[in-house]
Amino acid sequence: MLETETKHEQLTIKRGILAVVIMYTCQLMAGSAISYAFKMNTPANEIPIEIIGLGSTLLSGIMVLTFFWWDIRRSGEPFYPEIGLQPSKIKKSKRLLLVISALALTHFLAWIYRSVILPSFGHEGIIGGGSRMFSFIQTNGGAIEMSGFLLLALLVGPIMEEIVFRGYLQSSLARKIPVWAAILITSIVFTAGHSPMILWPMYLLYSTTWGWILFRTGSLKMAILIHVLSNLFYTIVGFAGWDILA
Incomplete structure (x- = not known):
């Protein structure tokens, strides 16, 4: 059970770290x-x-x-804004423009890293774990396997990671240290859970952008949205067969 502090400040760093531990524990249990x-x-x-x-x-x-x-329900409505479950603090048109612009910029920079920089060092053709899974299912799986992958990539995965990393961990750290440091530390922890290591700069780029989106808009929903759109982009790329997978 996650520790609950005072009614007005329930989100502590201990609780943020514990959220990450619980996530990886669930992954270990489910894998076994x-x-x-x-x-x-x-x-x-x-x-x-x-x-x-x-x-x-x-x-x-x-x-x-x-x-x-x-955990969120038992903590009550006063806890919601502590993890970013609140309306955005900027107007709808501006926040959507912000999300789309950040999405385009990060994917452009990621493409440069994967398709320009890595090949210059003899590391062309490298794709991430999610893209490898998609490629295998597309070739060898059926409708059930592909439906499961899409559910994971476009709904379960992004919501889970944003709640844990941005909602709990980053938000708790930002209460005690500068926001940029909270975003960086959270992004390092997020990146360490992805593979392969050679693509870590890309994952770090994505995570810092999503963390900044949470800070800039004040809304966890916007961080979830850009994460979903990012995964949707690579899913479309996968179905199209373009060689820019991450």
């Missing part, structure tokens, strides 16, 4: 459960690791969202 279930019911080596990864990641995401839905 899915792997064991497949092992008990399917002959060895017949289930691809990508399918096991999809199942465990989707299950853990649902577990995490369920837990934090409960």
Whole structure:
């Protein structure tokens, strides 16, 4: 159970760190459960690791969202703005323009890193874990597997990560240290959970941008929106077969 402080200041750094620990614990539990279930019911080596990864990641995401839905509800409405669950502090037209501009800029810079800088050092063709999973499912999976991936990439994953990293961790850190430091520390923790390492500069870029969006708009919904749009962009790219996957 996440620790609750005073009614007027429930979000502490301890609670923010604990949110990340709970997320990774759920991932470990879900991964172990899915792997064991497949092992008990399917002959060895017949289930691809990508399918096991999809199942465990989707299950853990649902577990995490369920837990934090409960935690947020039990904390009460005064807690909502502490994690950014509030209307944006800037006008609708301006915040949408801000999100679209940030999305375009980050993806352009990410494309330069992946498609221009990395090939110059002999590292062309590298894609992230999510793109590898998508590519495998697109080639070898069916409608159920692809539906599961889309649910994970466009809904469960972005909402889960933004609640944990931006809502709990970044917001709690920003109460005690400068906002830029809170964004940076949160982004480093976020980046460390993604692979491969050679793409870490891209993930750090995305995370700092999403953290800045939360700070600039004051709304966690805007951070979730830009994360969803980012994943949607790469999903469209994947279906189109363009070679700019992350």
